[in-house]
Amino acid sequence: MKRNYLVSLFLMMMFCPINIYAQEFNRYFSDATLRLDYIFAGNTEHQSIYLNRLNKLPRWYGKRKNLTEVPMEGYGQIIVREHSSQQIIYRNSFSTLFQEWLSYDEAKSQHKSFENVLLIPMPNDTVDVTVELYNNRREVMTQMEHQVIPSDILIRNIGNKPTPYDTLVKAPDPDHAINIAFVAEGYTNEEMSIFINDCNTAIDAIFEHEPFKSAKSGFNIVAVKSSSIDSGTSEPGNGIWRNTVLGSHFNTFYSDRYLTTLNLFALHDVLAGTPYEHIIVLVNTGKYGGGGILNSYNLSMAHHRLTRPVVVHEFGHSFAGLADEYGYEYEQIPMYPHDIEPWEPNITTLVDFHGKWENMMGHNGVGLNEGAGYSPKGLYRPCKDCRMRTNETPDFCPVCQHILKKVIDFYTK
Numbered sequence: 001m002k003r004n005y006l007v008s009l010f011l012m013m014m015f016c017p018i019n020i021y022a023q024e025f026n027r028y029f030s031d032a033t034l035r036l037d038y039i040f041a042g043n044t045e046h047q048s049i050y051l052n053r054l055n056k057l058p059r060w061y062g063k064r065k066n067l068t069e070v071p072m073e074g075y076g077q078i079i080v081r082e083h084s085s086q087q088i089i090y091r092n093s094f095s096t097l098f099q100e101w102l103s104y105d106e107a108k109s110q111h112k113s114f115e116n117v118l119l120i121p122m123p124n125d126t127v128d129v130t131v132e133l134y135n136n137r138r139e140v141m142t143q144m145e146h147q148v149i150p151s152d153i154l155i156r157n158i159g160n161k162p163t164p165y166d167t168l169v170k171a172p173d174p175d176h177a178i179n180i181a182f183v184a185e186g187y188t189n190e191e192m193s194i195f196i197n198d199c200n201t202a203i204d205a206i207f208e209h210e211p212f213k214s215a216k217s218g219f220n221i222v223a224v225k226s227s228s229i230d231s232g233t234s235e236p237g238n239g240i241w242r243n244t245v246l247g248s249h250f251n252t253f254y255s256d257r258y259l260t261t262l263n264l265f266a267l268h269d270v271l272a273g274t275p276y277e278h279i280i281v282l283v284n285t286g287k288y289g290g291g292g293i294l295n296s297y298n299l300s301m302a303h304h305r306l307t308r309p310v311v312v313h314e315f316g317h318s319f320a321g322l323a324d325e326y327g328y329e330y331e332q333i334p335m336y337p338h339d340i341e342p343w344e345p346n347i348t349t350l351v352d353f354h355g356k357w358e359n360m361m362g363h364n365g366v367g368l369n370e371g372a373g374y375s376p377k378g379l380y381r382p383c384k385d386c387r388m389r390t391n392e393t394p395d396f397c398p399v400c401q402h403i404l405k406k407v408i409d410f411y412t413k
Contacts, residue, residue, distance in 0.1 A: 025064045028082065028089045029121035033057035034148065034155075035272075036078075036120065037265055038131065040098040041113035042142075047102070049131050049144035052115075052265075054152065055272070057159040060121045061179040062277045063411055067091070071410040072321040073343035074294050075099045076133045078118045083126040083147065090120055095294035095321070097252075097260065099133060103335050104253055115264040116296075119277070123150055137340050162273030168199055169221035174275070177220040178411050181276035183267065185299075186244045186284035189227045198282050198302040199223040205308035206315060209387065209396055211405040218412040226270040233259065233285045245270060246281065248299065250289050259289030260299055267297065278319055280311070292317030309391040316388050320407045322400055323347045325372045325381040325389035333374035345403045346388060347372045348380050357382050357399040364398045 035055040041048050067090050070077065074093030082089050098114035101107055118131070132143040171177035182202065184195040199221075207216050230242035234249035237256055241249075246267055252258035261267060261281065271279065279297040283290075290300035292314030300311045316322040323344035336342050341352035348356055350368075360366045365383050372381040372389075381389065386397035396404065 022064070024067065025121070027124075028067075029060070029123055031060050032122035033060050033062075034120050034122045035158075035268060036118045036129070036148075037268075038116045038118065039113050040096060040116050040133065041111065042102075043109075043111050044102055044107045047098075047133060047142040049133070049142060051144070051146050054148065054155040056122060056155050056157050057272055059275070061275050062092075062119060062121065064176070066410060069410075071407045072294070072345065073138070074134075074321060076131065078120065079130040079132070080120055080123070081128045081130070083128050086128070089123075089127070092118070092120070092295065093321075094118065094296060096133070096296065097262065097293060099135075100293075100335075101253060103136070103333065106253070114262060117264045117268045123148065125150065136335060137337055138343060158269070159273030163224050163226050163270050165222045165224045165274050166196060167220075167222050168196075168203060169216070169219055171220040172217055174220050176412060177218055178278065178408065179275045180219060180221045180278045180280060181271055181274055182221070182223045183246070183270060183279060183281045184224065184226045184228075184284075185246045185248050185261070185281050186228050186231060186233045186242065187226075188229070188231050191231060191284065192225050192227065195225065195282065195284070195302075196223055198284075198307075201308065202280065202282065202300070202302075202311045205312050209312055210401050211408060215405070215408045215412070218408060220275060222275055224271060224274050224276075228284075231284055233283050233287075235287070248281070248283055250287065252291070257289045258291060259283060259285075259287075259301060260291045261297075264296070280315065280318075282311075290314050294318060294321040306391045309387065313387055313391070316396070316400065316404070320404050321345070322388050322403065323373050325386055327371040327373060327375040327377075327379060329376050331374070332376070336373045336375065336379055338375075338378040342373065342379075344373075346382060346386075346397075346400050349378060350380065357402075360399055360402065366398055 037052040039050040068088050070093040075095040077093045080090035126149050130145045135141040182199045187195045226245045228244040234241045236251045246261040247263045248261040250259050252260040281299040282302045285301045286303040292298040298314040298318035368380045373379040382399035383397035385393040
């Protein structure tokens with residue numbers, strides 16, 4: 001009798017946290033996604049946030065626990081409060097191309113607008129949504145608040161006829177998995193078999209790296225077969241413009257290798273109804289380029305000899321907010337003030353090093369190596385080399401592996 005009681009108590013303790021998380025989620029949200037479309041606009045002197053449109057998707061594929069916590073600070077956050085109590089019930093962090101553009105000289109004299117999409121679980125009742133954008137001194141530079149009433153007749157229902165997709169990695173427990181969608185960019189209908197092969201190549205590359213290799217069962221991955229009229233991508237520097245589903249192009253911010261898409265509404269339209277939270281866009285080109293933006297997307301060329309390391313490197317940015325660990329005299333970008341500690345966990349100015357990798361110092365080659373965050377001086381990285389520094393090194397450094405594992409555990413444990 002006592003043994004049965006102990007077994008019952010053990011099982012209750014083991015499954016109770018799951019039930020508590022489910023109850024907390026179901027109290028405030030339903031199993032659907034509210035997609036919020038915004039316009040971020042301005043210049044270095046003044047920035048604004050505008051609500052563009054609200055959309056409802058059939059399922060929710062994001063986190064169902066740790067609802068009010070974020071694994072990294074980011075350059076922006078979305079905060080959702082229950083209207084009646086003003087209690088925070090959901091929070092997530094992100095970064096944007098808009099904020100990166102603000103670091104360039106063009107933003108001193110020009111005004112520009114950028115599309116941005118944020119996803120939250122569909123609230124059961126009226127909520128107040130706050131969107132905050134931070135500058136590189138970790139200060140709020142602008143914010144916007146608006147209300148969402150779930151019964152609003154102008155919330156569009158989309159995603160009932162999703163873009164065709166293949167499931168390439170199936171998690172044993174999809175409801176508690178990290179959902180990644182690969183998206184085809186610059187592939188025609190006739191090239192979809194090539195796209196699927198490219199996805200498998202990228203997946204193999206990611207799961208060759210720890211800690212992804214050990215945590216593969218926590219990932220659910222699909223390949224979204226979004227076809228383009230033209231094959232390839234646009235190269236403005238060479239006068240080449242192609243008609244592709246996402247309108248991607250090189251020469252972003254006039255940088256030859258910077259391959260991005262600015263059409264985030266189109267990107268999420270393609271994804272509507274598919275199981276996704278994290279996005280990897282594969283571009284049908286052999287020219288070197290790519291980019292990764294925290295909780296926005298990772299975009300990489302598909303047919304270059306360095307495709308495999310670049311996809312993994314950019315996923316480090318988009319999935320875990322890892323910073324670039326290189327800094328060269330000939331290519332300096334003043335993105336990180338040297339008197340402020342960056343929020344990115346794998347670089348430091350030593351202004352507030354506590355809580356970063358101080359407890360790993362002196363082990364497995366971990367120390368303080370000057371040159372990171374696009375600056376050869378004043379910023380430090382953990383190891384001499386890492387996947388976040390060069391394409392030639394075979395692994396993430398021990399510190400980045402530790403950070404990535406913490407993010408994986410945040411979503412899956």
